[in-house]
Amino acid sequence: MKLLSSKHQSLIGVDICATSVKLVDITRQQGVYHLKSYGIERLPPGIVVDKLIVDTEAAGDTIASLARQNRVAGNDAATAVSGSSVITKIIDMDATLSDVEREAQIRLDADQYIPYPLDEVNLDFEVLGPSVVDDTMVQVLLAASRSENVDQRVDALAFGGLKTKVMDIESHAIERAFQMMADNLPNMPELVAVIDIGHHQTTLYIAKNDKFIYSREQLFGGLQLTEAIQERYGLSYEEAMVNKHERMLPDDYYPEVLTPFMESTVQQITRSLQFYFSSSQYDHIDHIVLAGGSSSIPGLAGMIQQKLNIGVTVADPFINMTISPYIDSEQLAIDAPSLMAACGLALRSFN
Known part of the structure; x- marks a missing residue:
């Protein structure tokens, strides 16, 4: 299984991360990309630990469930190992x-x-x-x-009824998805910070003229918010995750828990950017794109824009695609920032 394989037709993009599996199915109709279907399904705790798939069969069950729900045509897939x-x-x-x-x-x-x-x-x-x-x-x-990193993903997809035709690199997949939306960013920015806020870590990518030229990982992410919810309301990890995603928390959640987390996120982003400036020829960026599951938190983009005085866009790699009428557009707007890698993997069909 190679890491930079050539293109294949009709690949399903499958992104296996710490807390979920994401699946994206894209076709091309008369030269226009079309989002046929997508799905996100949470993984039970302990299935993926430190980016290693501990239980490939359980991960495969989740993949099979997503493939059934999305009625994917064919069983060829692209997935990725992390940076x-x-x-x-x-x-x-x-x-x-x-x-x-x-x-x-x-x-x-x-x-x-x-x-x-x-x-x-x-x-x-x-x-x-x-x-x-x-x-x-x-x-x-x-x-x-x-x-072992590659084999675990191949095995998980096999348990899920899919064949791994392409093993990509996560950052390459995110870069490919970013390029789908780059032309829609305001004022044609030359230097863009793409900030992927995941569960365990936040990754800063710097894109110059739509190509990634730098990346840096930080141990900070949505897990900190989940743990703060657990501590504040005496919930289990599972309960905290469900309540966070369903937005079913008490009235004091926003001022007492969410706002401090958002402020910490701004601090982490500021530090990452300062680290980049100190190690490069640049001392500014033109725009910020927020990706990852935590980036769709209401008010986060506005807070970052206000504190850093830089324009902020929440990632939507499907902005120039037609969307299947069966897809809930409001839910897609919430999910899109977390689908960057899965979208980029599905786009390997057309490289």
């Missing part, structure tokens, strides 16, 4: 090498790039284009991940 479990490196290589020769050379030099034995990793490469330092060379993107 921190993938090593990527751009290297310069002789432009005259064939793919077979290039792979042999990479395997020969692998210990320079990969801190694991070759028999423990899935390795892939892709020629990006001419080298910037030498006309006789090309830039090659090298990607490697521990085989």
Whole structure:
């Protein structure tokens, strides 16, 4: 299973994360992308731990349930390993090498790039284009991940009745989805901070001219809000998660729990941006795009925009797509920011 495989027709995008499985089915009709269906189903605690799928069969049951609910046509799918479990490196290589020769050379030099034995990793490469330092060379993107990370996802999809045709890298999938909406951002920003607020971590991506040039992960996310709800109202983890998503909490929830969490989120984003500015040639960004499950919290985008004095957009990778009449558009608006990776994976059908 390669990490940068070529395109396949009609792939279902399947994103397996810490708390849920997300599925996206996109077709193309007369040159226009069409969101045929999508689904999100929560995973019981302990199925995915530290980005490793502990129980592939249970994850597979959730995938099978989503595939049934969405009546997906075919069983070919694309999924992804997360950024921190993938090593990527751009290297310069002789432009005259064939793919077979290039792979042999990479395997020969692998210990320079990969801190694991070759028999423990899935390795892939892709020629990006001419080298910037030498006309006789090309830039090659090298990607490697521990085989267990890849195999767990392949097994989970197999238990769910799907065949993994493409194993992608999560950041590449999010970048692909971001490019679907980039033209709709106000004032054509050159430098955009895409902030993906997940359950366990928040990832900052910096996009220049729609390409990701930087990423940084922070251990902060929706889990902190769930734990604050548990503590405040004496709920179990499951009860807190349900009440958070269904918005069934007492009147003091907004001022006493949600507002402090939102303020902490702003602080984390500010720190991440300052870290980026201190390590790059830039000292500002032109726009912020919020992604991930926590980004659709009412009032969060407005608070970030006010405190940082930068325009903020909540991610919607489906903004330029036609939408199936069977999809609840109001619910899609809430769910869209958390579907960036799954959308980007489904788009592998058309690369």
